[in-house]
Structures are given as C-alpha cells and as structure tokens.
Amino acid sequence: MTGPTVSAPRSTEPESSAGWTPTPALGRAVLLAGLLLVAGVLLGRVDLVVLAAPFALGTAYALRRRPTALPQVWITCAEDGPLVEGGEVSAAVAVGNPDTVDYDLVVVRSRVSPWLRITRAGFAGVEPVDAPPAAPTPPASGRGRSAADRPFVTSAPSGAAVDLELAGRALRWGRHPVGPAGARVAAAGGLLVSRAVITEPVPVRVYPRTEPFEAVEAMPRAAGLVGAHHSRRxxxxxxxxxxxxxxxxxxxxxxxxxxxxxxxxxxxxxxxSDRDAEVVVLLDVLAEAGRSGGVDGAASVLDTTVRATAAIAEHYLHRGDRVSLLEYGPGARRLRPAAGRRQYLTVLEWLLDVRAEAAQHEPYDQVFGPQLLSSDALVVVLTPLLDERSAQMLARLARAGRFVVAVDTLPADLSPPKDRGWAEVAYRLWRLDRETMIGQLREHGVPVVRWAGAGSLDQVLRDVARLATAPRVGAR
Structure with missing residues (x-):
C-alpha cells in the first residue's frame, strides 16, 4: 500500500517497422508531386516540374529517418497510503518514445472509473486542465463529467517519456480502474502514424470510510485470553x-x-472472566436496494453494509478483540477470526470484493458449519431483510442459542415506485409484510436495530448481555 501501482508497458520490438502507416498527407504529397511531374514531362513545361520539386523534396526530407518502434504506454497510480472514500487520488498515463526519432504528435486518451472524479488533467510541465462544467445531474448520483474524458495532445522527444497527470477525488469504496489507456503518435512531419497502443487498466483500491461507532457495552461471552472487552460470564x-x-x-x-x-x-x-470477545460480522449479500451516490450522496444497502462493517471491525479490533467476517450469499466467503492492525487491514481489503448476488439455493448450511461459527461469539448480522431466507437464517441462529444482533441496512429514504397502477399499493403491502417479519424476529429473541453510526448497538448489546447472564431453566 506504500508504493505506486504500475501497468506493464505495451510496445513492439524496436527493430520492427510494422504498425506504421502513411497518413493522407503523405498520399496527397506523393499524388500532387507525381501529377505535376507527369504533366510537366508530357506538356514540356519546366514550370510544372519546378512546382513539383518542393513537394517531392519535402516528402523525401521528412522520410529520411523513419520510425521503427511503436510507443510504450503504461499507467501509474500513486499510493502514498490507504486511500479512503473522499480522499485525493492521483494517477498518470505515461507514453514513452523508445525510438531514435522524435514523435511530432502524441494523442493520449484514457478511461477512468466514474467513481474516480478527475478534476484536473494535463501533461507534466503544462498547466493542467480543469474539468469542464458538468451538465446538471441528480444529487444522488454524485458524478459529473470528468476532466479526463477527452483526448490530450503533446509531443515526445527521442528516448523520453511524457506523463499525462490525473488528479481528483475518490467517491466510493471498491476497486476502480484507471484505464485502459491508448496512444497514437505521428512522426516524419506527420506523414506516418502508428497504430493505437493500448495498455490494461490499473485498479485503484478505495477503502470504505468508517462511520463513527462506539459501543461501551461488554460482549455477552468471550473465548480468548486477550482483549479489552471482558466477558459477562x-x-x-x-x-x-x-x-x-x-x-x-x-x-x-x-x-x-x-x-x-x-x-x-x-x-x-x-x-x-478475563477473556476477549469474538465478534462475527455477517454480511447479507443476497439483494441490493437503493441508489449509491458516493461518499457525499445517498447510501445503498451495500454502502451501508460495507461502511458499518468497517466501523464495527475497527472498533473491536483496536481494543484487542477478535473479529471474523462471513458472507451470506452464493459465494459464502469467509475471513478467519484474528486480532490486531493486520486483521483490520485485511478486513478493509476483504470488503472491496463484496458484491450483491442472488442465490437460487439456501446458503445456510455452507456458511454456518459448526467449525466456522463459535457458539460463544456475538453475531452481528447486517441485512436489508429483503429476502425471506435472511429472516429464516436469523431465526435459526436464535434457536441454536447464538447471540445475534440484526442491523437493518435498508435505506430509510427508499422511495416508492413512480409507476401508475398498483405499484404504489404493492409497495405499501411489501412494507407492511416486512414490518411483520421484523416483529416476528423480535418475538423469536432477535433484536433488530437500524444502523445509525455511534451508539447504534449499545442498547441492543446491553439486552443481549443481560440475556446471556440470566439463569437458564432446564427441563427435567
């Protein structure tokens, strides 16, 4: 995370002249000189031959040194430290000239992820170009026209490289590509042009911004020898x-x-008992809802899930507790429990690959095997409760004696459909059915709370800890 990310340069061998084609200017010059010479010879006019001489001599002089090597193109992304949502991002598209002939014209263009808002772009040593005024966009999108969304033109001397510098702001967590980038160059006075040389994109890792979170309540149980949260046992x-x-x-x-x-x-x-707490954060990735507007806009289900997971993990890992992550979905990804700063960085890296994907089968058994989920762990389930299987999973965990806390990640400002007809009525019925589902979960002993940053889980953890220390009556 401390060094730049560089893509491999693309080019052909310097000895090969393949990839260079004549431009229309060369064709026009040869055609005009040829016509004038033929006309002068046929008509016996010396003035036409004299008129053709500059075109013939100029073309021959420009082609005296023909390029043989294609340009090299690579992308460099600076990573001085972990890049977080809302942070400044910088990258560069470099075009190298490995030939012995100067490139008279270099045209560079690069794609950039829309979640990387490039505001300044330009070649090194040249005043960067600010982003042009963007067309009005909905506030939820958070994205406008990028300053890199156009071709850039410069020249490249022999044996040197020019850098197209891109600077802007990261709007959302994830792996966002810079590139692919391509370049075409012209040489020999603009009479020869190279084919387009394209390089592969380079991903920029943008970590989620951790929302403020503080839980002063102790964990219901623990199973280690270190950690700041003592067990209630x-x-x-x-x-x-x-x-x-x-x-x-x-x-x-x-x-x-x-x-x-x-x-x-x-x-x-x-x-x-002086034993540390084990926290299992379970991410429900069966469905996505809402529209993501980036760091300054509205949050979708995945945005809330990822940012809340990062905040919860940061809180408990910085206090010496052990944290593990699980996905409730077809992928069933898992991050083993561990403690310390290394685990926190691993959690952030793991979260970059979170994707919502529907599952045709029940993913319960492959996720919650007895060897994967400790019986003493506190399970924090981040779920939008959009799938009935999610509610069934929570009920199973509660019936199995797990300490479960459900965090509702559905956006509070989720707008109803605008279509005419029965769409709005169906939306209201779905809302009522969902509220009934949440009430049934609470009757089964599963607390459901909406994520609200700091103090979101304090009251719930207090209730769970009280249940964990209450005496249990066994049947005879």
Missing part, C-alpha cells in the same frame, strides 16, 4: 462483578470477610 478474572453467597468450589481467598461478618454467612467476591 462469571469466572477467574480481575474485574469485580459483585458479591454472592459462598458455594462449594469457591476459593477461600475470594471470601469477603466484611460482608460475611455483617450477614453472618460466608460471601465471596464474584469476578468476570
């Missing part, structure tokens, strides 16, 4: 949980003699 540790009556198996060093003397019955100091 009683056990050997250094955090005092209260005082209770002495029970067989308690150590004598835990006896609280002051309380015991006052109550005239042995009491011991109860502590919480």
């Amino acid at each position: 009683p056990g050997e540790g250094g955090e005092l949980a209260g005082v209770r009556i002495f029970a067989p198996g308690d150590r004598l060093r835990r006896v609280d003699w002051r309380v015991s003397l006052r109550a005239r019955q042995l009491h011991v100091a109860a502590t919480l």
Whole structure:
C-alpha cells in the first residue's frame, strides 16, 4: 500500500517497422508531386516540374529517418497510503518514445472509473486542465463529467517519456480502474502514424470510510485470553462483578470477610472472566436496494453494509478483540477470526470484493458449519431483510442459542415506485409484510436495530448481555 501501482508497458520490438502507416498527407504529397511531374514531362513545361520539386523534396526530407518502434504506454497510480472514500487520488498515463526519432504528435486518451472524479488533467510541465462544467445531474448520483474524458495532445522527444497527470477525488469504496489507456503518435512531419497502443487498466483500491461507532457495552461471552472487552460470564478474572453467597468450589481467598461478618454467612467476591470477545460480522449479500451516490450522496444497502462493517471491525479490533467476517450469499466467503492492525487491514481489503448476488439455493448450511461459527461469539448480522431466507437464517441462529444482533441496512429514504397502477399499493403491502417479519424476529429473541453510526448497538448489546447472564431453566 506504500508504493505506486504500475501497468506493464505495451510496445513492439524496436527493430520492427510494422504498425506504421502513411497518413493522407503523405498520399496527397506523393499524388500532387507525381501529377505535376507527369504533366510537366508530357506538356514540356519546366514550370510544372519546378512546382513539383518542393513537394517531392519535402516528402523525401521528412522520410529520411523513419520510425521503427511503436510507443510504450503504461499507467501509474500513486499510493502514498490507504486511500479512503473522499480522499485525493492521483494517477498518470505515461507514453514513452523508445525510438531514435522524435514523435511530432502524441494523442493520449484514457478511461477512468466514474467513481474516480478527475478534476484536473494535463501533461507534466503544462498547466493542467480543469474539468469542464458538468451538465446538471441528480444529487444522488454524485458524478459529473470528468476532466479526463477527452483526448490530450503533446509531443515526445527521442528516448523520453511524457506523463499525462490525473488528479481528483475518490467517491466510493471498491476497486476502480484507471484505464485502459491508448496512444497514437505521428512522426516524419506527420506523414506516418502508428497504430493505437493500448495498455490494461490499473485498479485503484478505495477503502470504505468508517462511520463513527462506539459501543461501551461488554460482549455477552468471550473465548480468548486477550482483549479489552471482558466477558459477562462469571469466572477467574480481575474485574469485580459483585458479591454472592459462598458455594462449594469457591476459593477461600475470594471470601469477603466484611460482608460475611455483617450477614453472618460466608460471601465471596464474584469476578468476570478475563477473556476477549469474538465478534462475527455477517454480511447479507443476497439483494441490493437503493441508489449509491458516493461518499457525499445517498447510501445503498451495500454502502451501508460495507461502511458499518468497517466501523464495527475497527472498533473491536483496536481494543484487542477478535473479529471474523462471513458472507451470506452464493459465494459464502469467509475471513478467519484474528486480532490486531493486520486483521483490520485485511478486513478493509476483504470488503472491496463484496458484491450483491442472488442465490437460487439456501446458503445456510455452507456458511454456518459448526467449525466456522463459535457458539460463544456475538453475531452481528447486517441485512436489508429483503429476502425471506435472511429472516429464516436469523431465526435459526436464535434457536441454536447464538447471540445475534440484526442491523437493518435498508435505506430509510427508499422511495416508492413512480409507476401508475398498483405499484404504489404493492409497495405499501411489501412494507407492511416486512414490518411483520421484523416483529416476528423480535418475538423469536432477535433484536433488530437500524444502523445509525455511534451508539447504534449499545442498547441492543446491553439486552443481549443481560440475556446471556440470566439463569437458564432446564427441563427435567
């Protein structure tokens, strides 16, 4: 993440002259000189021969040194550090001249992802061009015309390279390509032109912007030896949980003699287990809804899911807890649980490949095997609840005794369809059916909360922790 990303230069061998074709100017010059010479000879007019001489001599002089090598084109993307949504992005399209002949004209053009808003473009040493005024666009799109959306012209001396510098702003998370880029050059006074040389695009990694998130509540259970979040489960540790009556198996060093003397019955100091929390963030990628407007616009389901995942992972990983990621979808991707900054960077890299994809079969079994999901982990499910299978998955997790928190990622400002007829009525019925589904999940013990940044999960985690520490009644 500290070095630039460079595409391999494309060119042909310097010894080969293939790929160079005459321009219409060369054809016109040869045709005009030939006609004048033939007319002068046939008509016996010396003035026509004299008139043809400059065209013939000029063409011969321009072609005295013909180019043999095609230009080289490559793309360089500067990565001084992790690029986050809203950050400044810079790239360059370089055109190299490996020949011994100067290129009189170099025409360069490059495609750029619409999520990379290029505002300034120009060759090094030349005043960059600002983006032209864009046509009015809906506020949700966040995108306009790019300054790189046109050809750029310059010249290239022998054995040198020219750089088309692109600068702008990253609007959305993901892997956004710069390129493909192509160049055509003219040499020999514009009489010869090369074929187009095109290079492959280079992806620019844009990490999601982490929304503010802070959870002060402890985890319901934990299963490690490190971490800042102590378990709610009683056990050997250094955090005092209260005082209770002495029970067989308690150590004598835990006896609280002051309380015991006052109550005239042995009491011991109860502590919480010093074990770290394991957080499993489950991403429901069965459906997408809403229109993404980038970092400054509206957020779609995937935008909310990815940004919330990054915020939750950053919060718990920076406190020493272990975080793992799972996809509920046909791909069933998984990131193993780990802690530390390396895991956080891995989480960000993993999130760049999140895509919404419908599944024809039930992806439950291949995602939630007993070897993949710890029974003591807190499972945070980010789901829009657009698919009935998502609700069934949450109910299964709750019935299996998992500690589940469902985060609703459906945009609150999702607009109803504008079509006439029964579309609006169907939309209202779907909304009512979805609210009924959420109510049924809450009856099954699955808390459902809408993502709202800081403090989104505090009340829910408090309730889950209370359920985890409550005594359970077993059937005889």
